[in-house]
Amino acid sequence: MATARSQGEVRWPAIQVLEGCTLCPVCANVCPTGAVKRVREGxxxxxxxxxxxCTGCGGCVASCPPQVIELVEAGRDRVLAEEPEELFRGEPEWS
Structure with missing residues (x-):
């Protein structure tokens, strides 16, 4: 029986942001690869x-003040997406 590894399946990390995000810049500032970005739109x-x-280093997870970021496994469609994925949107709580 063939294993997932022999079939070329690759496991890739990603993050997800849960409710409670304050939209502070900490996760984007600590990301060593620039995978996480905070963009202003109006x-x-x-x-x-x-x-x-995303390398799955966990820097954003460890540094998130409200602790609402977690590492998850990304599916193939997420990894191959041509555009960045929106994780969270809103007005910052500190404005």
Whole structure:
């Protein structure tokens, strides 16, 4: 019986952001690959992830003040996406 590894399946890390995100810049600032970005759109901020650039280092998880980021496994579609993935959107709580 063939294993997943012999079939060429690759496991890739990603993050997800849960409710309670304050849209502070900490996760984007500590990301060593620039996979996490915080972009301003008008009055809102958008937290984006370029899944293919995420190494799963956990820096964003450890540094998140409200502890609402967790590492998950990304599916093939997420890894191969051409555009960054929107993780969270809203007006920052500190504005």
């Amino acid at each position: 009055e809102e901020y958008v937290l984006e992830l370029e899944v293919a650039a």
